[in-house]
Amino acid sequence: MARGDGRTAFAYLTPALLVLGGLMAYPIYQLVLISLFDYGQEQVSGGAPLEFLGLGNYTALLADPQFWTVLWQTVGFAATCVVGTLVVGAALAVLATRVRPWARMLLFLAALGAWATPAVAGSTIWLFLFDANFGLVNEVLGSTGFSWTFDRWIAFGLVAAQVIWCSFPFVMVTLYAGIKAIPQEVIEAAALDGASTARTARSVMLPLLRPLILVVTIQSIIWDFKVFTQIYVMTSGGGIAGRNLVLNVYAYQQAFAASEYGLGATIGVVMTALLLLITIGYLRALRKSGEEL
Amino acid sequence: MRFVLLAAACSVVLAGCAPVTSSGPAAPSGDEQTGQLRVWLFDEVNRGPKEEVVKQAVSEFQAAHSGVTVDVQYIQVSTRAERFKAAFSDPKSAPDVAEFGNTDLAGYVASGGFADISKEVSDWSDSKDFLPAVLDTAKVEGKTYGLPWYVGVRALYYRTDVFTELGIQPPKTLDEIAPLARRIRAAKPDLLGISAGGKYTFGMLPFVWANGGDIAAVDGAKYTAKIDSAESKKGVAKYTELIADDICPAAQCAANGGDASVEAFRAGKAAMVIGGDFNRKSVDASSAAGKYAVVPLPGNTEGSIAPAFAGGNLLGVMKGTERKTLANQFLQLLGGKQYQQKMFQAMGNLPTFADVQADVAKNDAFEQPFIKTLEAGTKFVPVTPAWAKVDAQAVLPTMLQQIAAEGQDVDTATKTAAESMNAAFSS
Numbered sequence: 001m002a003r004g005d006g007r008t009a010f011a012y013l014t015p016a017l018l019v020l021g022g023l024m025a026y027p028i029y030q031l032v033l034i035s036l037f038d039y040g041q042e043q044v045s046g047g048a049p050l051e052f053l054g055l056g057n058y059t060a061l062l063a064d065p066q067f068w069t070v071l072w073q074t075v076g077f078a079a080t081c082v083v084g085t086l087v088v089g090a091a092l093a094v095l096a097t098r099v100r101p102w103a104r105m106l107l108f109l110a111a112l113g114a115w116a117t118p119a120v121a122g123s124t125i126w127l128f129l130f131d132a133n134f135g136l137v138n139e140v141l142g143s144t145g146f147s148w149t150f151d152r153w154i155a156f157g158l159v160a161a162q163v164i165w166c167s168f169p170f171v172m173v174t175l176y177a178g179i180k181a182i183p184q185e186v187i188e189a190a191a192l193d194g195a196s197t198a199r200t201a202r203s204v205m206l207p208l209l210r211p212l213i214l215v216v217t218i219q220s221i222i223w224d225f226k227v228f229t230q231i232y233v234m235t236s237g238g239g240i241a242g243r244n245l246v247l248n249v250y251a252y253q254q255a256f257a258a259s260e261y262g263l264g265a266t267i268g269v270v271m272t273a274l275l276l277l278i279t280i281g282y283l284r285a286l287r288k289s290g291e292e293l
Numbered sequence: 294m295r296f297v298l299l300a301a302a303c304s305v306v307l308a309g310c311a312p313v314t315s316s317g318p319a320a321p322s323g324d325e326q327t328g329q330l331r332v333w334l335f336d337e338v339n340r341g342p343k344e345e346v347v348k349q350a351v352s353e354f355q356a357a358h359s360g361v362t363v364d365v366q367y368i369q370v371s372t373r374a375e376r377f378k379a380a381f382s383d384p385k386s387a388p389d390v391a392e393f394g395n396t397d398l399a400g401y402v403a404s405g406g407f408a409d410i411s412k413e414v415s416d417w418s419d420s421k422d423f424l425p426a427v428l429d430t431a432k433v434e435g436k437t438y439g440l441p442w443y444v445g446v447r448a449l450y451y452r453t454d455v456f457t458e459l460g461i462q463p464p465k466t467l468d469e470i471a472p473l474a475r476r477i478r479a480a481k482p483d484l485l486g487i488s489a490g491g492k493y494t495f496g497m498l499p500f501v502w503a504n505g506g507d508i509a510a511v512d513g514a515k516y517t518a519k520i521d522s523a524e525s526k527k528g529v530a531k532y533t534e535l536i537a538d539d540i541c542p543a544a545q546c547a548a549n550g551g552d553a554s555v556e557a558f559r560a561g562k563a564a565m566v567i568g569g570d571f572n573r574k575s576v577d578a579s580s581a582a583g584k585y586a587v588v589p590l591p592g593n594t595e596g597s598i599a600p601a602f603a604g605g606n607l608l609g610v611m612k613g614t615e616r617k618t619l620a621n622q623f624l625q626l627l628g629g630k631q632y633q634q635k636m637f638q639a640m641g642n643l644p645t646f647a648d649v650q651a652d653v654a655k656n657d658a659f660e661q662p663f664i665k666t667l668e669a670g671t672k673f674v675p676v677t678p679a680w681a682k683v684d685a686q687a688v689l690p691t692m693l694q695q696i697a698a699e700g701q702d703v704d705t706a707t708k709t710a711a712e713s714m715n716a717a718f719s720s
Contacts, residue, residue, distance in 0.1 A: 151544075259378070
């Protein structure tokens with residue numbers, strides 16, 4: 001490549017780089033920087049001097065047993081939500097390709113409705129539906145007085161269901177578009193070769209859809225690992241004695257609400273690092289299984 | 294890669310090497326006598342009557358000061374922390390006068406948010422009539438940072454119809470509450486014996502104080518947690534005993550704070566609840582209206598009253614204000630005797646002046662138990678900026694829920710809570 005080409009390429013990339021630098025690099029830089037200081041409300045408003053802690057916030061965080069409990073809880077919760085979202089989304093995408101247009105229309109309208117509902121409103125509506133005394137669900141099940149948000153696992157299950165409900169449409173729409181984009185000739189060729197429907201799905205459609213599945217999986221991991229609203233609203237800030245806390249809510253409660261911005265930034269850095277690790281690990285696992293990326 | 298490094302290098306140069314800090318609330322640049330005075334008051338469930346009284350005060354103030362307009366904004370209690378933090382960090386968006394909860398005082402003062410108005414208050418002739426214990430809730434290290442606008446104390450609400458039907462009397466000691474509540478629930482299984490919330494810190498504290506315990510003890514300026522002392526543990530145990538299937542089942546009660554606890558009483562689902570004088574209007578507008586009475590929450594011995602938490606709101610002047618004199622004048626108008634009386638009539642807010650309080654109580658039997666509770670002596674949460682942290686981290690509610698819903702024993706839960714508090718006090 002000639003040198004002039006490189007310069008032109010750089011010129012074309014500059015706007016994007018500036019945006020990325022402003023919107024990503026700078027905030028992450030600030031986040032890391034703040035995480036190295038004892039940075040509370042007093043320091044922000046200039047009432048107290050800044051104190052450089054080095055890795056002090058990190059050692060304090062990693063030594064806190066509650067952090068580890070919350071971390072594993074978050075991993076388990078996010079994993080459940082990701083699997084649930086993908087299964088529901090994929091199943092409904094397949095269904096959408098097989099039903100009549102009016103049914104497909106209804107399915108899409110319902111999914112878009114769920115997708116478009118703001119998280120706070122959605123969570124609150126679910127709470128109404130599952131209210132112990134006045135909720136529709138208890139009325140239908142005849143279990144009036146049963147609290148869906150008291151038991152740790154039932155509460156987690158309910159919140160996971162809500163998260164799946166509001167995130168499956170993205171998976172469904174993406175995969176539906178993917179299935180529709182598979183050339184009809186390929187399917188026909190497989191059929192002519194005598195492949196069964198299951199075999200066609202496994203050996204023809206799935207490989208063609210893999211890039212899309214990859215994208216929706218990574219998206220879902222990132223979204224579900226960072227769930228805040230649903231837990232915060234539905235378990236009123238982390239459940240009884242904090243037993244439904246996930247990392248984001250924990251960071252908010254322990255650090256931001258308590259004006260410990262340094263500690264909050266530390267949790268943010270740890271979360272970013274974890275997500276990067278998970279994503280890289282997932283990509284590597286795919287590459288090992290022979291996938292071109 | 295080179296470009297990324299370049300971009301990173303640029304941002305480092307741009308940002309310098311320390312996180313942003315504001316230079317602090319600007320020293321008042323002047324003391325202007327005209328212009329707009331900005332006021333923040335709390336929004337309430339039923340704001341109409343409050344707004345009405347405030348409007349009167351505003352027009353009276355504007356009539357007396359030509360060239361002055363007063364702009365009142367109502368802010369949400371639930372988002373107050375963010376609003377005030379923003380105001381302290383950026384004095385330009387800050388009000389001149391603000392209403393705030395007395396438990397937030399120490400944190401706000403440490404953030405450098407409110408001005409020391411000791412002199413203005415002591416120069417004001419009416420200030421000698423403030424109830425001393427109430428005025429103390431506006432002080433940090435001997436300096437006054439606000440006018441007490443109203444006090445909130447809690448007492449025991451009970452359902453007269455239920456008590457008459459079962460032929461029982463309201464409890465005379467703290468120890469009587471649990472057996473009595475159990476008896477009511479046994480006779481009427483659809484009622485909570487007493488609506489006791491697992492997040493209702495201010496309902497629990499009188500139990501601790503009545504037993505001689507406390508949240509923390511102060512030595513000089515340093516607080517040490519005392520919630521794990523033998524006396525405190527006795528009180529905590531006595532309160533958490535109420536969150537049980539035969540009184541107030543954990544599944545229904547453990548997640549409740551003060552409002553939700555009172556809500557169960559309003560819905561006619563509880564025979565007793567610890568509620569504040571400020572809950573009166575809402576209870577009167579509920580299914581419990583006309584079927585309830587209030588007594589002071591009893592202490593350990595018959596005839597004694599458990600020390601209540603001296604809650605309430607203050608009116609303060611922001612440190613960065615450019616209209617200090619006007620702000621103080623408005624404070625003394627809205628927080629003065631005449632408007633406290635009006636606020637009592639409008640909202641039921643209990644006045645902070647001894648004479649005004651005696652005056653309103655004379656004509657109002659309902660206020661008697663609350664005033665008796667105030668007279669018996671009240672207590673307060675630790676006056677330290679660390680309290681805001683303890684509060685935000687939900688240390689005490691978590692402790693109560695661990696005992697009431699997670700089956701932890703009192704020793705372990707109070708010890709954990711004491712450790713979290715000490716960590717906050719020492720940071």
